[in-house]
Amino acid sequence: MASYSRQPEITMQDVDGVMLRTAYWPGSDGGELPLVFFNGIGANLELTLALGDMFPDRAILTFDVPGVGLSPVTQWPYRHWMAARWARKLSDRLGFGSVDVMGVSWGGALAQQFAFQYRNRVNKLILCATSSGMTMIPGRPASLSKMVDTRRYTDPDFMRENFAKLYGDAADESAGDHIHGLRPPDPKGYFYQLLAFAGWSSLPFIRFLKMPTLVMMGDKDPVVPLVNGQILTWALPDARLHVVEGGGHLFIVTRAAETASVINSFLGERAGNAAQAA
Known part of the structure; x- marks a missing residue:
């Protein structure tokens, strides 16, 4: 497993009677806004440990x-x-005011929902390998059928053998770290994630998301095809599309340095939505 210079504080938090295992990386005094990150379906926070080094301040x-x-x-x-x-509510407990928001795959839908509900607090939005919801253009059947196979969480050899077919990315060293960091989700919890996505679409409210938005997509993504990012970029009022050439669904893992460079460059540009409102 890879080692990272910044490790999060991991705690259990009771929010509205729901217990949530939470990871928090304290920031530096450089003035950068906090980042709220939403992960993909079935993905435990151990798979996010690289975030601390990707966004060091x-x-x-x-x-x-x-x-x-x-x-x-x-x-x-x-x-x-x-x-x-x-x-x-977790953000409030940490004293966050304005935030930047990032979501990957299933978490990209949740990031859009958060940005809609709390749009006066969201400065910039980053959407990776995601779509507008149930209105998406579906991926390849061969990849989608592998996605519902629970062996991808419990059998590292199965994941390694099928990684490229599942995600369109090569099963290199970074993929190995991802595979070994997986925890099998509770079957009912995984079903609830699927159920939350059912019937959900951002298209009815997407024009309200006026904050600067970066849409990142891999052109070899078999799960969420590139056209979904093009739809998002067209529908969002202030969005740009960055295509990771040769990137699959997990380019944030297999192309971490490139992904971090593009996102940090975007976050370092002109003031976003919250700063303009202030």
Whole structure:
């Protein structure tokens, strides 16, 4: 497993009666806004440990949704607006005001929901390998069928053999770190994530997301094809598209240095939504 110079503080937090395993990286005094990060479906926070080194001066917040990682599954299903509210309450506890928001895959949908509910607090938005929701253009059937196979969480050899077919990325050393960091989600928790996505779309409210937005997509992504990023870029009022050439669904893992460079450059540009409002 890779070692990282910045390690998060990991705690269990009770939010609205829901226990959430939360990771928090304190920031430096450089004036950078905190970053709220939303992970992909079934992805535990151990898979986010590289964030501290990718964004070395920022305070960062992320958490395991119920039934993922070590967050207990809820008794009842939840919706995206509820998970966005949990994130806002966790942000409040840490004293965050304006924030930048980033989401990957399933977490990209949650990032859009958060940006809509709390748009006066969101400075910039980063959407990676994601879509507008159930209105998306689907990926390859061969990859999608592998996505629902629970062996990708429990059998490292299965994951290594099928990594390229699943995600469109080569199973190199960085992929190995991802594979060994996986924790199998609770089956009911995984179903609740799928259920939260069912019927959800950002298209009814996407024109309200006026903050500068970076959409990053891999042109070899078999799960969320590039056209979904093009739709997002067209629909968002202030968005740009960056295509990771040769990148698959997990380019944030397999092309971490390139991804971090593009995002840090975007975050370092002109003031975003929250600063303009202030």
